[in-house]
Amino acid sequence: MIDKTTIIVHSGNMDKLYSALIIGDGALSMGMESTLFFTFWGLERLTKGGLDKGSLSMGEMDMNMFNSRLKQANVATLEKLIQDYKELGGKIIACEMTMEIMGVKKEDLREELIDEYGAIGTYIHEARESKINLFI
Amino acid sequence: MIDKTTIIVHSGNMDKLYSALIIGDGALSMGMESTLFFTFWGLERLTKGGLDKGSLSMGEMDMNMFNSRLKQANVATLEKLIQDYKELGGKIIACEMTMEIMGVKKEDLREELIDEYGAIGTYIHEARESKINLFI
Amino acid sequence: MIDKTTIIVHSGNMDKLYSALIIGDGALSMGMESTLFFTFWGLERLTKGGLDKGSLSMGEMDMNMFNSRLKQANVATLEKLIQDYKELGGKIIACEMTMEIMGVKKEDLREELIDEYGAIGTYIHEARESKINLFI
Numbered sequence: 001m002i003d004k005t006t007i008i009v010h011s012g013n014m015d016k017l018y019s020a021l022i023i024g025d026g027a028l029s030m031g032m033e034s035t036l037f038f039t040f041w042g043l044e045r046l047t048k049g050g051l052d053k054g055s056l057s058m059g060e061m062d063m064n065m066f067n068s069r070l071k072q073a074n075v076a077t078l079e080k081l082i083q084d085y086k087e088l089g090g091k092i093i094a095c096e097m098t099m100e101i102m103g104v105k106k107e108d109l110r111e112e113l114i115d116e117y118g119a120i121g122t123y124i125h126e127a128r129e130s131k132i133n134l135f136i
Numbered sequence: 137m138i139d140k141t142t143i144i145v146h147s148g149n150m151d152k153l154y155s156a157l158i159i160g161d162g163a164l165s166m167g168m169e170s171t172l173f174f175t176f177w178g179l180e181r182l183t184k185g186g187l188d189k190g191s192l193s194m195g196e197m198d199m200n201m202f203n204s205r206l207k208q209a210n211v212a213t214l215e216k217l218i219q220d221y222k223e224l225g226g227k228i229i230a231c232e233m234t235m236e237i238m239g240v241k242k243e244d245l246r247e248e249l250i251d252e253y254g255a256i257g258t259y260i261h262e263a264r265e266s267k268i269n270l271f272i
Numbered sequence: 273m274i275d276k277t278t279i280i281v282h283s284g285n286m287d288k289l290y291s292a293l294i295i296g297d298g299a300l301s302m303g304m305e306s307t308l309f310f311t312f313w314g315l316e317r318l319t320k321g322g323l324d325k326g327s328l329s330m331g332e333m334d335m336n337m338f339n340s341r342l343k344q345a346n347v348a349t350l351e352k353l354i355q356d357y358k359e360l361g362g363k364i365i366a367c368e369m370t371m372e373i374m375g376v377k378k379e380d381l382r383e384e385l386i387d388e389y390g391a392i393g394t395y396i397h398e399a400r401e402s403k404i405n406l407f408i
Contacts, residue, residue, distance in 0.1 A: 044196070121165075147329070
């Protein structure tokens with residue numbers, strides 16, 4: 001077992017992307033390894049321009065208010081969080097099956113962020129040896 | 137600790153059922169054990185005819201488009217995935233408390249798929265010794 | 273690795289709160305330690321009066337029907353479950369970043385339930401040594 005965090009990012013909601021990236025960045029900062037496996041709606045956030053397009057998972061607050069509160073609280077943008085994630089050595093895997101289902105091509109994706117294109121076997125291989133596994 | 141994947145299937149959304157079953161089948165194919173614990177809306181998918189009734193967790197695509205893309209991408213149906221899951225030796229537990237809350241009787245369920253009817257203690261017992269734990 | 277369950281409670285949906293608390297109470301009853309880390313919409317359920325305000329994560333049943341079925345099935349209220357959780361020695365952490373984003377102050381929260389106010393480092397520290405990790 002390796003000191004690693006592996007997260008399936010299934011959701012495309014902005015608040016859940018925040019949770020996934022904050023956990024990934026936090027794990028890396030504390031000396032753990034980290035893998036994010038983007039699938040389904042999560043993968044759409046890795047398309048060009050996709051990081052800004054997520055809605056919120058609950059209707060209790062609207063997007064404008066959420067964004068202005070993030071600014072007020074000095075929380076980094078998703079773009080900054082994902083750049084930090086890469087700089088800290090975090091790994092990103094794009095789900096090939098989702099690409100086929102959603103009709104997403106490699107050139108639609110921000111390929112500079114993606115370390116590997118993989119299937120379920122790739123995920124199990126990562127997760128099986130991880131101390132922290134989450135589905136978001 | 138056993139080389140096992142234990143997943144709580146709380147959601148009844150079709151895309152999340154896909155994730156749960158693909159992970160379960162993948163784990164089994166790679167020699168792991170697997171347990172799916174169906175609860176709340178997830179359990180409703182195990183009622184007769186229930187596997188076809190799930191909606192999508194995000195409104196970015198409608199159900200007809202999703203289904204036709206699954207076909208185009210040659211992705212197996214949920215029915216095929218759950219049959220494979222059983223053939224590969226996967227275990228399915230139905231949550232008894234959910235049955236009481238939702239008014240679901242054993243005869244409403246596809247009993248041939250279910251290995252055990254259990255409560256939270258059954259889940260903790262499985263999860264506590266599993267390498268991969270997820271809540272979907 | 274410690275015999276502990278650590279759950280991120282991101283969702284504010286009532287049915288997901290039920291799952292989180294039933295798992296936490298179950299883990300404690302079986303001799304495990306348990307930590308619930310409340311963040312985003314989940315944290316709002318810890319504000320005064322917040323535990324009654326969650327909606328359901330799926331529209332297949334309305335709130336009144338859900339509540340009356342819970343009563344019929346003799347399922348404890350969320351209030352009872354969280355009181356049991358504390359009495360059994362469960363730990364609750366409130367996410368400080370969420371408090372800033374949502375504009376939630378300590379005096380808005382039910383402080384008697386909260387053991388610690390923490391950030392992502394606090395979570396990683398707990399999760400890294402836990403046998404069961406979930407994101408709800």
